Amino acid sequence: MPFVKHPAAAEPRWHEWDRKAQKSGLRHTVFAVTGDRYTGEWLDNLRHGKGTQIWKRTGAVYSGDWKFGKRDGYGSYSIPDPVTKEYKKVYTGWWKNDKKCGCGTRLYGGGERYEGEWSGGQRSGWGRLYRRDGCVYEGQWRRDRPCGQGMLRLPNENRYEGGWKDGMKHGPGKFFYLDTGQLFEGVWAADVPKYGIMIDFGRDEAPTPTQYPIPKIELADPDGVLEEARAMFDDSQK
Template identity: 75%
Template structure:
């Protein structure tokens, strides 16, 4: 039987070591020293590791030749049970082997794959690739993205994985394979937003304000037929006040809605030397006045000038006609 044991406790960071000195027999001066280390890994979880250092004088014993003996110690508010053994019943000695804890490889690979800061080119499964800055595995900062399927390239600012800030989007020419600029300007949440220029073709482009990836705000559109629209836009359509100048120098100045002339406006027929001013609905004039305007300088004036129409109250007639038109619209 084991008579008594002396316990020394050593604390070091998150580990507690117990040194036990246990006499083998009464009167013997030799003793067995058992080193038991308790490692506290997480809150309310601990792991026990039994060191195989059993010493009796000059000899060493394996941890399988001790009669079972149970005692307990208290550390803080935790009670630890110690099971000790003597040579009287070595067959009852349990053989406990604790497997060495090895971190799975995927954890190490995932740690190495974490992207933050400036990195070399990163390829996706579909062969798209990105070169630039990262933050928490998201494109963030300056960088260049290339899409394999279309060959398109975006070079500019990123924010949390999306195009955000100033950047340029380009695609390769199907014939020459040289890159041509499609859009250059500001982005927000992966869509065009703010001031920017988009090239629809070599002869057609838009410069102005964007919102949610669509032309919205004030902008100027150059069409391939030579006409120019300058004014307000809403969701890719003329909306609000604007001017459309045609290739023959004729132009419309007034109100637009859903991409069509709608409301009060003036149409200058400069090629004929006439001016129409009135009310428009869905691109068609409904009521107004037509007068000569710059007839002497017009390249192809009408054969006869517009005769004067004399009414006692022309303004009242126009107001009545417009009132009737408004009633029909309701």
């Protein structure tokens, strides 16, 4: 007599349980062994779609888009205040591969705020930083620091416009002393002006102009003098 397999024994019961345990499409809440908690959508047993992650150790919360287990898309990251325990958003914007990437706003302590572009979790591209001391930098960034062309505006409205490198003034630039009605135009290196010229600029509108105007400098070849100074400075940097 041939052997007949019972229908109920066609598949082990644990196969059915395993299929039910696979999270895909629907919203689920899952706790990790660390106590971290995720509530949201899944795909192939990975966080994918809309969801919220809470880290138990820090209390931090991310709410937004996920892609194959990583933050990817638009979302916000919040942390609890150490004193009041109330949650405050520290970053709102775009993510890629679990890092800030694209346009976003980052809030720091003391009212400091950055609005602009990110890459690989660092400020990179164009952005504006409102510093806690009242200064505002607007311009290019690279590896989390001002680098390229940018403008720094001081609380008294004086401002610098020009080159930057590693977060410091570097290269050709102009510093407008609007409080005294003067302008310095020259070249900086590591935040230090190396050479340039100072002229009166908007002296009549300045709130506190200097007592005496800057006398005009008469040179036979002012452009040649500046070019020679620039060449000497470039040689010293080699």
